[in-house]
Amino acid sequence: MAPADQQRIVAAARELIAAGGVDALSMRKLAAEVGVAPTAIYWHIGSREDLLNAVLDAMIGDLPPIAARGSSPRARLVSVARSIRDQVRGTTDAQQLAAELGRTAELSFPGQVALTREMQAAGVTGSDAAQAVRAVLFLVGGFILLEDNFAHRQPGSRTTQELWDALDDDTIDPALRKAMAKPANTDTLFDYAVDRLLASVLGSM
Amino acid sequence: MAPADQQRIVAAARELIAAGGVDALSMRKLAAEVGVAPTAIYWHIGSREDLLNAVLDAMIGDLPPIAARGSSPRARLVSVARSIRDQVRGTTDAQQLAAELGRTAELSFPGQVALTREMQAAGVTGSDAAQAVRAVLFLVGGFILLEDNFAHRQPGSRTTQELWDALDDDTIDPALRKAMAKPANTDTLFDYAVDRLLASVLGSM
DNA sequence: ACCTGAACACCGTTCAAGT
């Protein structure tokens, strides 16, 4: 049997996570996959938390850089916001790991830097730019949170749409209630929200 | 010993969660707390997931309604956004449970309705209002996500501030880098971001 | 240096059996 070095162990752990999510990774299953006793993992990597940190390190190393596209500063800002959202949505395991390990700052940092660079190019400087960048980041984060929860929704639970349909409230216009009950196109909504926030932040409605 | 009915079991479960978080609640500890064999819990409530759902039901029942304050429509919208944020921050256990059980829609719905009502009062109608409400909700959600992660950050991990201090990037102005490296006042930032988004959405900069 | 086996202290859950 090949030696159970760190690289092989981390690779096997990533396969287990890719197949069944972070919860599907146990020290015992991993050891079986590597072809070794569970206790050997502890010799090579350490505790479960050490293992997860090593896995996250490897995942971060594989991430492509965030690219800005477009010619106008405004378009480039929008493209970075979209890139961040796309990258987060395509790396849910890494996001979950980072959340569990308290390393989300690390994971979101490259996007933050890219956004800051483009905000500077748009002519916003100093603490104004810092505030603007953070506002955009929070908006992007909100999409991630709510889309993620939407994706993790259990079959038995009620959707926002169903809740609106069931709501009996005369103070809200029927047409508006109906609009809220319609499922949202989050792609369109994302572009709209980012556009509105940038318009106001850049002072160029 | 008093009968181990559902009410007593749920109350004991809430105490365990309040004391040590959702992870501190196990069927066996709960049974010990109630003074009964672990298997008795299954007779009264069912599985662990059934138990957590019953606990979340009780928590939702205890939530106070979201109130709008202020006289101008804009001020009332801002106050609802702040109320949502405050309520979420004060109910982290319920938020975690809702996320695990896929019931976040239910938990965020009252705030969504309150926001919709005030958006209508501000003169925005139909699908425009629906989009505007959702944009504000996503922004509020982003604060919750990033503040939450910030709070759950492990002592060993690096903060966004430390990452900025360590960044060596000549394309970003030193003053801006310094501004990003300063810890953000999320209260101020929240008011700023909500204000900017509302200004643009309501079309009254 | 690298790995195993036994052991400890936990989990959630089922099910037959008791009163």
Next chain:
DNA sequence: ACCTGAACACCGTTCAAGT
């Protein structure tokens, strides 16, 4: 109707012992 005890199939982790 309500509860227990035994049992099953899992966990993470430690540590002495082997090569």
